[in-house]
Amino acid sequence: MFQADPKNFRELRTTNRPDIILRMTRNDDTGEMFVGSSDAKVYQVDPMVEQPEFVPMEGHTSYVMGLVDTGKYIVSGSYDKSLIWWNKETKEQVRRIEMAHDRWIRNLTVTPDHKFVLSVADDMVCKIWDAETGDLVRTLDSHIKVTEHGFPNMLYAVAVSPDGKLVATVDRIAKIKIWDFKTGEEIKELEAPKCYTWDPKARIHSIGGIRSVTFSPDSTKVAVGGIGQIGNVDHLAAAGRVELFDVASGDKIHMFEGDDKHKGLVEQIIFHPSGKWLIAVGGDHGGWVQFMDVEKKEVIKQLKAPMHVHQMVLTSDFKTAFGVGHNRLAVWSFEAEAPVEEKTEEAAG
Amino acid sequence: MSVNSDRRRFLGGAAAAGVAASSMNLDILKAESLSNELKKSGKRVLLLWLAGGASQLETWDPKPGRLTGGPYQAIQTSLPGVQISELMPKMATRLHNTAIIRSLNTQIGDHGGGARLMHLGRRDEPNLTYPDMGSVLARELGRSDLQVPDYVSFYTATEGRGNAVGQPGFLGARYAPMFLTTDNKPANLSRLEDITDLDHKERADLRQMLSNRFAKGRVSESLGSHNVAYGRVRGLMSSEKLFDLSEEPQKVKDRYGNSLFAQQALVARRLIEAGTPFVKVARAWWDSHGQNFETHLEMVTELDHVMSTLLEDLEERGLLEDTLVVTLAEFGRTPTINASLGRDHFARAWSASLTGCGIKGGTVFGATDEDGQHVKDNEIGAAEMFATIYKAVGIDPHHEYFVGSRPIPLVDPGTHAVEEVLA
Structure with a gap:
């Protein structure tokens, strides 16, 4: 278990789609997978079958930007500002919170015990919801709503530490807030300013922001992902960037950056359970998967993905990875390819 | 400098x-200009030039529920049955003076070519340098008895500035723009301190x-x-004081906001109020090949606030009736969303707006198909757009200048204004 070796990581199969698949969730016990789409639908799908069937669940009216499995329900959040609790069996809506946020919902996560769902939106508030009842439990609210240049700030991602004690939220201007989950108190603010490019002269607007955040398995480190400084903000014209911080001290441990062949946003970061290395996925017009060694502090492998990858999930045994993104689903394997048997004259018979 | x-x-x-x-x-x-009566009428034009190409889907022509529509929803406006992007909530409440044109097909999809077309209203000709819209309007609407510039053009961002055509062409340098690029005040407009006024x-x-x-x-x-x-x-x-916002009440400045675009819009209002017949305020740069929705969240939010404030201000001062406010760009953006969640150049089916002077407010002209890929009703080009602008301020678009013995109509022959949006 967990003996995955990045060297063996390879693409197994892809499924084409007309839409952009933005989010996914997979129950490792049952193998059930749900994805969220730019066509406003949630789909159940099994990408391992020859011709995957996408079973639609309709209720949102815009991009599905957050999708979590609470065990009992699927919960989705959207640019339409609503949250929907879905019955996994019947695919029917169990609960709908119409104006869960005042502005566009950007992402969701669920606590390790599956008791709470957290949502972040461009109202710059993180809301903690009871996963069973849908009651609002707590709000985390201190990200600034308007940038110093007068533009709307955006709250992109949220993570809960594996020990369930901490929450991290990240925004457009590259601020990272660490919160006490139980009290809702803001513990610390970190920043990764290289992830936010403000162009004051040529184009007079910005690009970037921190798009992904996750804690290390021992909850002592937090990794954030985005893109480096960009000269021409018309394009995602810089390498993807991951910054790793020590939560207790707030010190930056390291900054990982891919090469020029792997430009774009880091859309998601996943730690290997050992905490020794992590995976970053994302892209620009193309997509990529990168592996970063936390101990050696170096990028150890980069490979092209068949699409800009918006999210990835792995099986708990770290043998298989599933990714969703622009017009595609993809499946990768960590298992070494079986050596091709050489045919003997007898076998060829 | x-x-x-x-x-x-x-x-x-x-x-x-x-x-x-x-x-x-x-x-x-x-050659005489069109009419001294027209000049005395005090008609003016204020062009908000959305340089780089704003997306019609995130402004005037949303396609909610379609894969091309992007994540933003459409909102109901003050006009029954008319929706615009939810990024424009302020403009949505005040479309009664505005006509939206949703059927521009201008064919040129590169910045330089598109910008020239949408400044000149026609394609270049090898042996003749045409004047741009501002120079024509400066000539036809400018009054020599007013001590104000006839044509002021703001373009502060550096990207695309070279495409922002400001050429008097065959009208002569008298109608060249005062082109402001680094400051909201013209440099060196003041008299040197060591020279007296008498000197x-x-x-x-x-x-x-x-x-x-x-x-x-x-x-x-x-x-x-x-x-x-x-x-x-x-x-x-x-006229130097017109560019000096310190003379403007603080509450007015607060109302417009602190952005450069907002400040330039306020200077533009001051110029318009003083009688300048043509002001262009360029807001660059909208060229959102990557991250279209984030870029437009920033820039449409700003446009919505500045434009709605400007229109309210003009209306409250009784100026909107004689001032035509236009939003225009070199093109729109592709309905198809690329993998960087961007939109690319698109001249085949895009939108513009006309507000105020000579316009039948509350109208929508033209339509695109359900995905915004093609114009399905009332397609027009740059020439028709220019004819409509000229006619809205009382200029006959078929009027001819003469270059030597050659007659040069204001717009290409056979072109007509869009009467449906004219009052």
Whole structure:
């Protein structure tokens, strides 16, 4: 278990789609997978079958930007500002919170015990919801709503530490807030300013922001992902960037950056359970998967993905990875390819 | 020092253009403008130039529920049955003075070519330099009795500035823009401190006397343009206060906001109020090949606030009836969303808006198909757009200038204004 070796990581199969698949969730016990789409639908799908069937669940009216499995329900959040609790069996809506946020919902996560769902939106508030009842439990609210240049700030991602004690939220201007989950108190603010490019002269607007955040398995480190400084903000014209911080001290441990062949946003970061290395996925017009060694502090492998990858999930045994993104689903394997048997004259018979 | 924004460069440009006009043997400077009555009517045009190409889908022509529509929803406006992007909540409440045109097909999808087309209203011709919209309007609407510039153009961002055509062409340098690029005030417009006003006036008189002596017995349009340009210097100098926002009440400045675009819109209102017939405020740069939705969240939010504030301000001051406010760009953006969540250049089916003077407010002209890929109703091009702008402020778009003996209509022959949006 967990003996995955990045060297063996390879693409197994892809499924084409007309839409952009933005989010996914997979129950490792049952193998059930749900994805969220730019066509406003949630789909159940099994990408391992020859011709995957996408079973639609309709209720949102815009991009599905957050999708979590609470065990009992699927919960989705959207640019339409609503949250929907879905019955996994019947695919029917169990609960709908119409104006869960005042502005566009950007992402969701669920606590390790599956008791709470957290949502972040461009109202710059993180809301903690009871996963069973849908009651609002707590709000985390201190990200600034308007940038110093007068533009709307955006709250992109949220993570809960594996020990369930901490929450991290990240925004457009590259601020990272660490919160006490139980009290809702803001513990610390970190920043990764290289992830936010403000162009004051040529184009007079910005690009970037921190798009992904996750804690290390021992909850002592937090990794954030985005893109480096960009000269021409018309394009995602810089390498993807991951910054790793020590939560207790707030010190930056390291900054990982891919090469020029792997430009774009880091859309998601996943730690290997050992905490020794992590995976970053994302892209620009193309997509990529990168592996970063936390101990050696170096990028150890980069490979092209068949699409800009918006999210990835792995099986708990770290043998298989599933990714969703622009017009595609993809499946990768960590298992070494079986050596091709050489045919003997007898076998060829 | 800003490019072309100071008085000396303005005059230098006037002289150079005058020589150029002379070499082409143009007699346009002898031609009368359309009507002194029109000039007296006080019609003005304020162009909000969305440089780089704003997305029609995130502004005037949303496609909610379609894969091309992007994540933002459409919201109901003050016009029954008409929706615009939810990024424009303020404009949505005040479309009663505005006409939306959703059926522009201008065909040119590169920045330079598209910008030239949408500044000139026609394609270039090898042997003739056409004036841009601002120069035509400066000539037709400008009043020599007002000591204000006729054509002021703001373009502060550096990207795409070279595409922001400001050329008087065969009209001559008298109608060249005052082009502001680094500051909201023209550089070097003030009289030098070590020269008294009397000195300045006497120097101007001396220059005029020498010029008249030189011109005696000579027939040259370029000399005429040269002298007219110099003759306006003292008027332009006296207009300096129009660019000074410290003279504006704080509550008005607060209402517009602190962004550069907002401040330039406020200066534009001051110029319009003082009688400047054409002001262009360029807001660059909308070229969102990557992250279209984040870029438009920033820039449409700003546009919505600045434009709605500007229109309210003009209306409250009783100026909107005589002021046409236009939003225009070199093109729109592709309905198809690329993998960087961007939109690319798209000239085949895009939108513009016209508000105020001469416009039948609350109208929507033209339509695109359900994905926004093609115009399905009432397609128009740049020439029709220009004809509509000219006609809205009382200018006959079929009026002809003469370059030598060649008649040059204001817009391409056979082109008609969009009567459906005209009051």
